[in-house]
Amino acid sequence: MILQIHGVPTSTATRRVAVVAKELGLPYEVVPVDMMAGEHKSEKYLKEKHPFGRIPILFDGDFRVVESRAIARYLAAKNPEKGAKLAPPPSDPQAYARFEEAASLEYCDFDATTGKIGFELLVKKYRNLGAPNEAIVAQGYEDLKTKMAAYDSILAERRFLAGDNITLADLFHLPNGYALEQHLGTDWASYGPNVGRWWKEISALESWQAVKDGA
Template sequence: MVLEIHGIPASTCTRRVAVVAKELGVPYKLVPVDFSVKEHKSEKYLSEKHPFGRVPVVYDDGHRILESRAIGRYLAAKHPEKDLAPPPSDLEAYARFEEAASLEYSDFDAPASSIVYEKLFKKMFGAGEPDEALVAKYTATLKTKLAGYERVLEGRKFLAGDKLTLADLYHLPYGYALEKVGVDWPALSGGPNVERWWKTITALPSWQAVKDGA
């Protein structure tokens, strides 16, 4: 059975799953969710697919998996030969991976997604014009976080070490969205490491295949 990804092509979280699937060489079928009629908020969708009305939702071999990062971990666990997430038995590699994954979720995602919301999604959703004071606040927070990234990446090719992991891939959708709204965010790090890392992961064929639509 081909992996089914229920979502929308432009969704950052849908593309987060798509890039992982592409990197693993897992074929998938995108099943569109119609946001124009708020399908994702219908009783049927809430009861059968995602209880919070979000995308993506994945179906694979009879399993339903929710939330893009959890889906990524599931796919990596199903295809361990690709080594996108080290097994707990390799304690050192596992610890470095979990650290890196935590950085994306705890330190990068919140300011990055907030800037993208203000500069792109807010008007798209009919919620008004960007609040530039908030944009400045979130940008300052992101700059502080990226200074830490710069230190983490000193002497490392990727966030968890010398191998690409899910932690790197998870940054791609919102990092790309920041660039699309005119934010040269790697430059905020104040050094060469973040820019070098970002250039490396954005050049991946897996990302190039889905960057503008899953």
């Protein structure tokens, strides 16, 4: 059965799910959600797809999963022969701990910071929400510099954020990182040689190249 990903092909969250599906070799189709027309806020959508009116939503037959990172974890868990490296199970407590560390860093530090910058400089422009708040942008870049210095230190000891194997935590960085790289000219190598080496490797993955410009 082909997975259905309901979302917008170019959205960061939709591509976060798509790159994981590609990495696992899982066939899927994207069912477009017309956010410009407000489909995601309709009563039907809120009841049948996502109660918070967000994307993406995964339908695996009749089973529904919302939120991109939860969807990715579900796909990895359902396909343990490939997914065990992408999301180490609790039965391997040390690998599991390292993975959850890395996943927490992505969500709490990288996503929060790049999301703040991206909202001010990209989303506001796209949605006609006015000029960016330059103070927020400046603080965002300062925060990013600090956080990526810590990343460079971690990556000096590990090939990937959780160890020698690529995990979901690495893949989760790709949509936001690519957005800043492509639209704002961010050079990830400027944040340290280890960050640069890591970013070059994960962004060259065939799975990401297949979905980087649209799931």
